[in-house]
Amino acid sequence: MIAYHFPPLAGSSGIQRTLCFVQQLPEFGWQPLVLSAHPRAYERTGSDLERAVPTTTVVRRAFALDTARHLAVGGRYIASMARPDRWVSWKFDAVRQGMRLIREFRPEVIWSTYPIATAHLIAADLHRRSAIPWVADFRDPMAQEGYPNDPATWRQFDAIERHVLHNASSSLFTTPGAARLYQRRYPDAAMRIAVLENGYDEDSFVAAERTVGVPVPLNPGAITLLHSGIVYPSERDPTQLFAALRRLKESGGIRLGQFKLRFRAAVHDGLLQRLAQKNDVEAFIETCPAIPYNEALQEMLRADALLVMQGNDCNEQIPAKVYEYLRARRPTICLSDPAGDTVGVLRQAGIRSDARLDCANDIAARLPLFLDAVRSGEAELPDYDLVRRASRRARTAGLAGVLDGIGR
Numbered sequence: 035m036i037a038y039h040f041p042p043l044a045g046s047s048g049i050q051r052t053l054c055f056v057q058q059l060p061e062f063g064w065q066p067l068v069l070s071a072h073p074r075a076y077e078r079t080g081s082d083l084e085r086a087v088p089t090t091t092v093v094r095r096a097f098a099l100d101t102a103r104h105l106a107v108g109g110r111y112i113a114s115m116a117r118p119d120r121w122v123s124w125k126f127d128a129v130r131q132g133m134r135l136i137r138e139f140r141p142e143v144i145w146s147t148y149p150i151a152t153a154h155l156i157a158a159d160l161h162r163r164s165a166i167p168w169v170a171d172f173r174d175p176m177a178q179e180g181y182p183n184d185p186a187t188w189r190q191f192d193a194i195e196r197h198v199l200h201n202a203s204s205s206l207f208t209t210p211g212a213a214r215l216y217q218r219r220y221p222d223a224a225m226r227i228a229v230l231e232n233g234y235d236e237d238s239f240v241a242a243e244r245t246v247g248v249p250v251p252l253n254p255g256a257i258t259l260l261h262s263g264i265v266y267p268s269e270r271d272p273t274q275l276f277a278a279l280r281r282l283k284e285s286g287g288i289r290l291g292q293f294k295l296r297f298r299a300a301v302h303d304g305l306l307q308r309l310a311q312k313n314d315v316e317a318f319i320e321t322c323p324a325i326p327y328n329e330a331l332q333e334m335l336r337a338d339a340l341l342v343m344q345g346n347d348c349n350e351q352i353p354a355k356v357y358e359y360l361r362a363r364r365p366t367i368c369l370s371d372p373a374g375d376t377v378g379v380l381r382q383a384g385i386r387s388d389a390r391l392d393c394a395n396d397i398a399a400r401l402p403l404f405l406d407a408v409r410s411g412e413a414e415l416p417d418y419d420l421v422r423r424a425s426r427r428a429r430t431a432g433l434a435g436v437l438d439g440i441g442r
Contacts, residue, residue, distance in 0.1 A: 036128070036157050038121060038150035040070040041087055044080035045299060045324050047263060047354040051173070052147060053083060054235050054426035055433055056091055062434030066091055067139055069132050069156070071098035071124045082326040092139070096131045098124035118151035118190040128156045129163075136164050143437050147171035151191060154198055161201060167440045170202040171230070174351045175212050181347070199223040203440045206230040206433075209375040211350035230433060231379075232354040233426040234361040242331035249336045257408055258294045259367070260337035262330055263355045265300040270343040271391070272309060275369060278397035280313035287402040290317055295341070298333060299324035334362040339408050342368040342376060343391055349374035356380065360421045365413030367404045369397060383416040 035056065039048040056066045068091060073079055075098035087093065099105060101116040101123070116122065135141070144166050146157030154170055161168040177191040199205055199220040205227050207213040217224040252258040265272055279295070282288045295318055297306055303321040310319040325333070334340060340359045344351070352375050359366050360383055369391040370376045377388050387407075389400035407413040422428075 035066050036069045036132070036144070036146040036153045036160075038071050038075075038124070038153055039147070040068060040093075041083035042073055042079040042081060043076045044078045044083075045301075047358075048149065048173075049083060050235060050327075050354065050426070051171075051232060051429075053086060054233070055430055057086065057088060058427055058430040059434060059437075060088075060090075061427075062431060064434055064437055067135050067141060068093040069128055069135060070095055071121060071128075072096065074098070074104075075100050075121055075124065077103070078324070080326060082328065092135070094131045094135060096124055096128035098127070113184070113186070117184075117187050118155070118194060121150055122152050122155075124150075125152050125155050125159070128152075129159045132156060132160045133163060136160065136166065141166060143167050143169055143440055145169045145171060145437075148173055148176065151176065151194055154194055158194075158197055158201065167203040168201065169436060169440065170198045170205045172198075172205055172212070172216075173208045173232075174348075175207075175215060178347075196220075199226075202226070204228060204436050206436070208232050208354075209350055209352050209379075211375040215350050228436065230429060230436070231424065232352065232357050233424045233429040234357045235426045236361070238328065238331055239335075239358075239361050242328055242335060245328070246332050246335050251338065252296065252333065252336050253294045256292050256294050257338045257405055258296055259339045259341050259405075260296045260298060260333065261300070261341040261343065262298045262334060262358075263300070263353065265297060265302050265306065265343065266345075267302055267305055269345045269348050271345055272306065272343065274392055274394040275343070275397055276309040276313045276315060277394040278401065279315045279318060281394065281398045282402065283315055283318070287398070288318060288405070293318055293405065294320055296320040296322060296337075298322045298330065331358065331362070334358065334364065337362075337364055339365040339367065339404070339413065342366060342370065342380070344368075344370040344374060344376040345391055346371035346374060348376075352376045352379055357424050360416045360424060363415050363418075363421065365404070365408050365415065367401065383420045385414055385416060387414065 037052040059066050072095045101111050101120040105111050144157050146153040176195045182188050208231050213229045217227050310316045366385050368380050368388040387404045389396040
């Protein structure tokens with residue numbers, strides 16, 4: 035299992051996908067071997083999730099540098115040294131370490147996971163050298179219209195995905211839209227493309243619920259709307275949300291002391307603070323640093339309501355956090371394109387409070403209705419049966435089925 039996102043990396047929900055597969059695959063007859071990057075490559079690390087890695091799991095760390103942090107001079111670096119991503123240096127020792135793992139353990143399948151494209155480069159080389167079947171976990175699309183915006187990087191992404199779709203035994207995507215996109219793009223590989231959605235870890239939620247007990251409001255007396263996770267300036271551009279908040283403040287739709295919008299681990303706190311100041315809504319906004327995973331789940335359980343944001347340039351993607359939101363079973367409002375997969379999965383779960391992220395008028399009209407429903411206890415909650423089917427264990431069973439069909 036070739037994965038850049040693995041403990042002790044901190045600050046990315048993408049860790050949970052690989053970590054839960056590693057924890058649960060042995061139940062389905064598969065023993066994971068993990069090939070990851072040296073922790074020096076990570077911008078931020080934490081010890082809380084390291085304890086969740088089973089002690090029986092073989093984990094090998096290959097030499098890796100972050101071009102932007104380790105190979106820059108005066109904050110600048112040669113662009114080709116960061117293609118297809120800033121961790122391309124990981125490839126060289128990872129191939130060497132991967133071949134050692136293959137000789138030592140004779141694995142039946144190679145699995146690699148994006149969004150660090152170098153992971154697929156490593157897997158491609160190991161597959162070529164060993165002829166072991168390869169499962170490529172794309173999660174999200176790679177080469178998209180306008181992304182990556184650097185033409186040379188886009189060409190590399192395009193070449194990588196073409197190679198993967200031609201050579202991998204199976205290519206997995208986390209949303210139906212992404213799978214359909216690639217089936218149209220690569221019709222010869224359509225039968226080898228499947229959907230394996232993200233999910234949530236039930237054991238982590240049970241532990242968080244045990245700690246929280248009877249939830250105490252995050253801001254007693256005020257409704258707290260929580261956005262947990264990164265706010266990407268483009269893909270989750272909050273500009274129109276803040277414009278809507280200004281209108282609601284001026285019209286009395288939100289009042290001081292009665293409403294707070296909390297951003298947890300948004301990364302781009304400066305952007306949020308500038309938008310809050312520009313729209314004169316600083317008193318309604320909280321920007322909070324990253325916290326350990328279990329504490330983040332506890333915060334979701336205590337929030338009065340949860341906020342999802344996804345731009346219309348990501349219609350074929352669903353934030354991994356959505357599945358944790360569903361399990362938290364708190365009232366949820368989604369700001370996204372009604373035609374996108376994010377709104378689609380929430381509506382399937384019974385959550386119909388949504389508005390366009392790029393339209394202040396739409397947000398300003400929908401948000402007060404949602405907050406009134408939260409206050410009155412009438413806000414929609416996710417359907418329990420659908421939530422149960424979205425557990426990481428159910429997703430692991432799906433992955434095991436793919437592996438069974440390829441490696442045995």
